[in-house]
Amino acid sequence: MEHNVYLLATDPGDPCRDVIHSRDTGLKVRVYCLSEERFSADENEIQLYGYAHNKLYAFETINISADDALDVVGAIQWYAEYIEYPEMEILPEDPRPGHNIAM
Incomplete structure (x- = not known):
């Protein structure tokens, strides 16, 4: 397996x-620390979220192509290992109150 x-x-x-x-x-994939900066999701990109070291992170793709969409979770898992928090749970929706409202 590659x-x-x-x-x-x-x-x-x-x-x-x-x-x-x-x-x-x-x-x-751009990484945002939501406790330290503003973040507005781009509807044309994929966003995933995760908590590590008492911080909430947002992960947003940059110019995603269909071929790369399946690799997003792997990239975030790699980043979690990099920041020494391999148990990071990857969340599909923004867990902050009021940020996951369907339009």
Whole structure:
């Protein structure tokens, strides 16, 4: 079984602005620390959420293609290992009150 290799682009001025890149595909996932910054979901992208180290993270794809959609969870699992929180539960909806309202 092949495994994707992920790379991380970081912003030294903002530790909450990581971007996960797949080395082998076009997948890119932006990481947001929701306790420290504003986040508005892009309806054209995939968003997933997870708690780690008492912080809520949002993960949003960047220019997602259909071929890369299945790899999003794997990228987030890799990031959870990277931040030393492998037990992160990946949530399909924003768990913050009032942020998961159907239109």
